[in-house]
Amino acid sequence: MMSREINKNDLAVVKKKINKYLALAARNSSEHEATQAMIRASKMMEAYGLIELDLDKAKEDMNEVEHLLIFNLQRERSLVNAIARNLGIFTLYMPMNESENKWSCITTFVGEQFGIDTALVTFEAAQNIIQTMRYKYLEDKLKTNEPFNDKTILDYGDGLISGLIKRFDVLTNKRATTNIQTGEARESLDGKGLVPVNQMYSTAVKWSEAQNGGVHDTSPSIEYNVNDDYRNGVVDSKKINLNNALN
Secondary structure, eight states, rough: OOOOOOOOHHHHHHHEEEEEEEHHHHHSSSHHHHHHHHHHHHHHHTTTTTHHHHHHHHHHHHEEEEEEEEESSSHHHHHHHHHHHHTTTTTEEEEEEEETTTTEEEEEEEEHHHHHHHHHHHHHHHHHHHHHHHHHHHHHHHHOOOOOOOHHHHHHHHHHHHHHHHHHHHHHTTTEETTTTTEEEEEEOOTTTTHHHHHHHHHHHHHHHHHHHHOOOOOOOOOOOOOOHHHHHHHHHOOOOHHHHHH
């Protein structure tokens, strides 16, 4: 579909209308009305070429940055994935190395620099909270004389991570859900400008593929135990407040 010619003043009016539809879609309790509002917004963006224009700009802003991350728990790597994806950032990992009960991994972040910086700060805050909660869990075990072993706070920590990952995934999915009945994509544009967060992520993946001749996963899956300590961690993960930690 060809985009329409439009001057700067009219473009501002169009964007205002689009944002109005997006707000209606995000806040409306009726699935049907929310979907209709999103369809109108999507059609206007397509008609005026706004998505294509902003995606071209997004590609210009792409960065590829390597960071050496230190993990207290192996599954923290999966938490980095969830946080980064929520911000429209694509991640690639080199093999993990273990030393003194910690793991290190060179991680490549692909996306806009602001999103990369935000992902790193958010992960650091989450990591600190998880570590504090793990030690508190062990202290409570000691006070009550409950049985525990070396894996107690490991399994509890994995549960905290799983619960937090689920919260990030739910947030990500809310920004890009599909109405099964109509087949219409409902994208809440919480990203930069008029680029949906999930579209920013897709752009980062495609950009990385073009730069590196494809994307290759070098990281094996990480196993974890599901037991009472793990389940307690999942439940307690709801107490993690990253907003307070980041302010």
